[in-house]
Amino acid sequence: MSKVVVVGLGYVGLPVALLTSEKGHNVTGIDLDVPKLEKIRDKKDPIGEDFIAERISNTKFTVTDNFDSIKDADVVVVCVPTPVNEDFSPNLGPVKGACTSIAQKMSKGTLVILESTINPGVCDEVVIPLMEEVSGMKCGEDFYVSHCPERINPGDPKWNVSNIPRVVGSVNAEGLRLTVEFYKSFLDSDIKEMGSLKEAEAVKIVENTFRDVNIAFVNELAMSFTKLGINVVNVIDGAATKPFAFMPHYPGAGVGGHCIPVDPYYLIEYAKDNGFDHKFLSLAREINNGMPQFVVDQLIDGLNEVGLPLKGTKVAVLGLSYKANVADDRQSPSYEIIRILEEKGALVKTFDPHYSNKSSANSLNDSLTNTDAVIIATSHKEFLDHHWAENDVKVLVDGRNNSLNIDPKVIYKGIGTA
Ligand code: SAJ
Numbered sequence: 001m002s003k004v005v006v007v008g009l010g011y012v013g014l015p016v017a018l019l020t021s022e023k024g025h026n027v028t029g030i031d032l033d034v035p036k037l038e039k040i041r042d043k044k045d046p047i048g049e050d051f052i053a054e055r056i057s058n059t060k061f062t063v064t065d066n067f068d069s070i071k072d073a074d075v076v077v078v079c080v081p082t083p084v085n086e087d088f089s090p091n092l093g094p095v096k097g098a099c100t101s102i103a104q105k106m107s108k109g110t111l112v113i114l115e116s117t118i119n120p121g122v123c124d125e126v127v128i129p130l131m132e133e134v135s136g137m138k139c140g141e142d143f144y145v146s147h148c149p150e151r152i153n154p155g156d157p158k159w160n161v162s163n164i165p166r167v168v169g170s171v172n173a174e175g176l177r178l179t180v181e182f183y184k185s186f187l188d189s190d191i192k193e194m195g196s197l198k199e200a201e202a203v204k205i206v207e208n209t210f211r212d213v214n215i216a217f218v219n220e221l222a223m224s225f226t227k228l229g230i231n232v233v234n235v236i237d238g239a240a241t242k243p244f245a246f247m248p249h250y251p252g253a254g255v256g257g258h259c260i261p262v263d264p265y266y267l268i269e270y271a272k273d274n275g276f277d278h279k280f281l282s283l284a285r286e287i288n289n290g291m292p293q294f295v296v297d298q299l300i301d302g303l304n305e306v307g308l309p310l311k312g313t314k315v316a317v318l319g320l321s322y323k324a325n326v327a328d329d330r331q332s333p334s335y336e337i338i339r340i341l342e343e344k345g346a347l348v349k350t351f352d353p354h355y356s357n358k359s360s361a362n363s364l365n366d367s368l369t370n371t372d373a374v375i376i377a378t379s380h381k382e383f384l385d386h387h388w389a390e391n392d393v394k395v396l397v398d399g400r401n402n403s404l405n406i407d408p409k410v411i412y413k414g415i416g417t418a
Contacts, residue, residue, distance in 0.1 A: 001025050002074035002182065007098045009036060009063065011047050012115055012150040013079030015161040018055045023186035027061035028069040037063045048327070051160045070105035075182050078102070078114045079150065083258065088265040090119060092126060099127050103134035110143045111178050115150040117204050117259070119266030123147050123197040128171065144175030147197050148183065149204030155326050165190040169200025208263035209281055214249040215260070216284035219291055222251035222416025226298075232416030233401050251415045253377045253399030254291040254333025256322025261288065261331045291415070292336035295399050296344070298413040299373055302395035305411050308372060311345035316367040316393075319378025320352035320359070324400075327354035334377040337399075341375075353382050368393060375399055 001024045006017040009031040021027040031037055039046040040063050045053040062069075070076060080094040095116055102112060112131070114123065128139045137143050151164045166183060168191055170176035176193055183191050194200040218236060225232040232251060240248040255261045264285055268278045300310050322332040329335070334350075341348050351359045351367035361367035364382060368374065368391040376383050379400040388396060389407030397413045398404060406412050 001185070003069075003072050004028070005030060005069050005073040005076045006079060007031075007067075007076060007102065008079035008081070008094075008116070009033075009040065009046075010079065010081070011049060011052075011154055012152050013077070014040075014047060015049070015051055015152065016077055016079060016115070017061050018052065018059065019161055020186050021059070021061040022055065025186070028073075029061055029063040030065065030067060030069070031063065032065055034065055037065060049154065050157070067101040067105050070102050070110075071107055073106065073110055075111045075113065076102050076106065078112065078116060080116055081258070082116045082118055082266075084262050084265055088262075089269055090122075090266050092118070092122065095122070096126065096130060099131050100134055103131040103137075106135060106137075106143060108137065108142045111146065111175065111182065112143060113146045113148055113179060113182070115148055117149060117208075117263060117266070118147070118201055119205055119270045120198040120201040121270055122201060123169075123171075140171045140175065144171055144178060145197070146170035146175050146179040147200040148179065149200060151204075151207075154328065155323070162187060163189050165192070167192045167194050167200050167203045169194035169197045171197060202267075205263050205267045208259050209267060209284075211249070212255060212260050212264050212288060213281065213284040214247065215252075215255055216287040218249050218251045219294075219415075220287050223294055225416045231418070233414075234417075250401065252291065252333075252401070253295045253337065253375075253415065255288040256330065256332040256334075257328070258330045261285070289336075292333050292340060294415070295333075295337055295375060295377070295397055296340045298397045298415070299341075299375060299395060302397065302411045302413045303373060306394045308394070310341070313346050313373060314349065314371045315341055315346045315373045315375065316349045316351065316361065316371045317341070318351055318364070318367065318374060318376045318383050319380055319399075320350060320355045321378050321380070324379040325354075325381055329355060329358070332378075333399075337375060337377055352378065353380055365391075373397070376402065376404075 004020050004025045004027045006013045007030045009029045017027050017029040036046045043057045045056045078098050080098045083091045085091050148168045168179050170179050222232045236248050239246050264281050320329045320334045349361045349367045351361040373395040374393050375397045377399045379402050387405045395411045401414045401417045
């Protein structure tokens, strides 16, 4: 077994640290968030994932906020965030910071594996040159760099770090061999060897861009079918009865999260820097980013039917998280919906049971009291059970086409469903 150091103990790194430790590796976890380290030391799950909660109590690995343990490490797994900047360009700050700290301390023979989502070229053109300069070592001889893109799916009860198939790329054959050997030591899943670091980097970007363009496809259909009076969800469900060559996605109020709306920009930017313009991927991003406006347009249409202008109308936006039943509002379309509503003079109240500190109303009923209209931006289960006749709401825009208990007196607007 090896001395393993995991840098970044979030929803990706913490499961890796727990599982490698469980399988007998000597593991140290590094994170700059000291309160998180205290929680882990107290055997408390700082993330809110069942996989972690089930294992955190018998944590054997040590956690620290310094990089001293790197010098004895055989394997270092980098699981730090890769956010985007305001202009959607990739922000490699955390990756560069972690790799610099590792390069300052690592010994000869160290295997460095990046799991963070990065665009093709980052390992070859950023990470390796940086680590060689800082360490004075030669990559591929004195140390190795590999990429094994993370595939953690927050909140997924079935797929977790132990059973999700993985792809691996490395600087050379020896690096690849060592990396596959490492993952085989603690994973039950298949591991596919890629031909290069760039291929491994491209796999993750392609997986998530595939999802973004397919969501854009059904979002555009939803806007078109609204004009045509066709229920797009019924049509998608009909198409999904085809047992091959069709994969259903569903329209909604927009695409949030730190993966799907972000990863395509990594490829768009890198390709642009190398002389190719991803018109199709960019258009898909434009369509998905335009869904909050479509939601507000649906509200305006509904208010027109009851003779209410948007300006001065009291609107409740339900759901700040980007995904149902989780507390994660990164890149959430809800905030764009709120911005547009307020820009047009609507009086907005917000409520999300997972974000009481960010909600302006303190309960669902409080958000619906004296409220003319509602937008459901996230399908939290609390909203699905509600009986929508109990309040004086006149218009409801269902941003996620849920099946709700709607009273006929309430004007219902879906996303391509009515
Ligand atoms: N969304 C739609 N229509 C869809 C699916 C999603 O509008 O048909 C929206 C969601 O409402 C959300 C956003 O897209 O705002 C992202 O949803 P997501 O289900 O893709 O959730 P994420 O962000 O947790 O994506 C993760 C990704 N996992 C990794 O990157 C390792 C993604 O690759 C997975 O496909 C996805 O989980 C999943 O399948 O649940």
